[in-house]
Amino acid sequence: MARNETKQTAAVPAAVDVNAIATALAAPFDVSEVKFKPQAVSGNRALAVPFVDARVIQDRLDEVLGVMGWQDSYECLPDGAVVCRLRIRLGTEWITKEDVGGQSEQPDEGDRRKAAFSDALKRAAVKFGIGRYLYRLKPQWVDYDPQKRQFLRLPALPTSAEPTPATAPEAATRKTTKSKAEATPSQPTRGKPSNGTELHRRLHDKDAQLVAEGLCQPGDLVKHVVAAGVQAGFDKDLTNWTEEAIRLAIEQVRAFENQLRQPTRGAA
Numbered sequence: 001m002a003r004n005e006t007k008q009t010a011a012v013p014a015a016v017d018v019n020a021i022a023t024a025l026a027a028p029f030d031v032s033e034v035k036f037k038p039q040a041v042s043g044n045r046a047l048a049v050p051f052v053d054a055r056v057i058q059d060r061l062d063e064v065l066g067v068m069g070w071q072d073s074y075e076c077l078p079d080g081a082v083v084c085r086l087r088i089r090l091g092t093e094w095i096t097k098e099d100v101g102g103q104s105e106q107p108d109e110g111d112r113r114k115a116a117f118s119d120a121l122k123r124a125a126v127k128f129g130i131g132r133y134l135y136r137l138k139p140q141w142v143d144y145d146p147q148k149r150q151f152l153r154l155p156a157l158p159t160s161a162e163p164t165p166a167t168a169p170e171a172a173t174r175k176t177t178k179s180k181a182e183a184t185p186s187q188p189t190r191g192k193p194s195n196g197t198e199l200h201r202r203l204h205d206k207d208a209q210l211v212a213e214g215l216c217q218p219g220d221l222v223k224h225v226v227a228a229g230v231q232a233g234f235d236k237d238l239t240n241w242t243e244e245a246i247r248l249a250i251e252q253v254r255a256f257e258n259q260l261r262q263p264t265r266g267a268a
Contacts, residue, residue, distance in 0.1 A: 016091040024064040026129030028163045029056060036154055039139060046144035048155050050134045054118035057125045065089065066200065067219040068226060068236065072124075074117055082113070084120035088128060099123035137161060192250065196241040199249055203238065206253060215260040221253065228252045 033056045038046035061070045065088055075083040077100070085098040101119030103112040126132050143152035193199040207221040222238075229252075230236055234245040241249065 018090060021064060021090065022129055025060065026132060028133055028161050029060070029131070031157055031162055034134070034157060034161070036151060038144060038149075038151075041144060041146055042141075044144060044146070045141050046146075046151065047139045048142050048151060049139050050137055050157070050161075052122070052131055052134070054121050057122055057130055060130055061088070061125070062218070066204065066238075067222050068238070072121060074120065076113075080112070080116060082116040082120045084117070084124040086121065086124040086128070097124055097127040099127060133161060193246055196237075196239040196246070199241055199246050200238040203249065203253070206257075210257065210260065215257075221256055224256050225249050225252045 029052055033052055034050050035052065036048040036050055039049045040047040069089045071087045071094075073085045073087075075085075077083065080103045082101050083098060084101060085096055087094045087096045089095075099120060101116045101121070101123055104115035104119075106112050106115065122131065126135070137158070140155040142155050144150070145152055193202055203222050203225060207216075207219065210216050210221055211218050226236060226238065229238075229241065229245055229248060232245075232248055234241060234248070238249075
């Protein structure tokens with residue numbers, strides 16, 4: 001069951017490269033992130049269909065739009081289905097698309113409801129092109145163990161379903177960032193960021209570093225800096241930050257990292 005799509009009619013600013021964003025959102029996922037589930041089982045054979053987890057969808061939204069560039073909200077329906085309203089930001093405009101996800105056949109009610117939320121997000125994301133190519137792939141019959149409920153071998157994805165340099169999300173994201181910064185030359189990674197766009201990029205890089213070290217969750221650093229900036233009266237969009245706001249961001253990053261790296265003290 002699908003709901004009508006809604007779209008704000010205000011014009012998208014010219015600085016936003018909509019085509020680059022659309023290309024980045026729709027780019028094929030890394031083959032390691034694509035999984036398969038049996039759509040039908042016949043003896044020791046099953047019809048394998050590809051899918052990705054909801055977290056992979058969230059990662060794609062973060063990669064292309066930034067953690068502050070998208071929002072999702074949910075509504076539970078009486079029949080157990082869930083409506084997801086997914087919004088993405090293009091410049092100063094927000095575009096919304098929505099769809100409905102159904103519950104799984106798991107025995108636990110909580111697991112069935114979680115599956116409905118995930119399904120709703122994935123269906124709404126498809127309307128922005130995310131993972132849409134997976135629905136166009138031809139299902140394949142492969143060897144299957146019905147007792148263990150697992151494939152004995154996984155089907156190979158066609159070349160068209162593999163990411164290429166031309167469609168990789170990071171390449172398209174760099175193109176969009178360059179357009180928004182009026183195609184300024186690349187800036188050095190050392191020293192103070194020269195503008196909001198570079199600050200945005202370097203904050204995400206630092207956030208990823210802290211996550212890789214197991215010090216925080218994805219997006220924690222960015223959310224901390226944005227919250228501090230808003231409290232100080234600056235724009236929520238990091239790319240609009242200038243000299244004074246960038247100085248505040250540097251101080252907040254240092255304070256945030258120092259707090260994370262403080263040794264845990266035992267109880268007195």
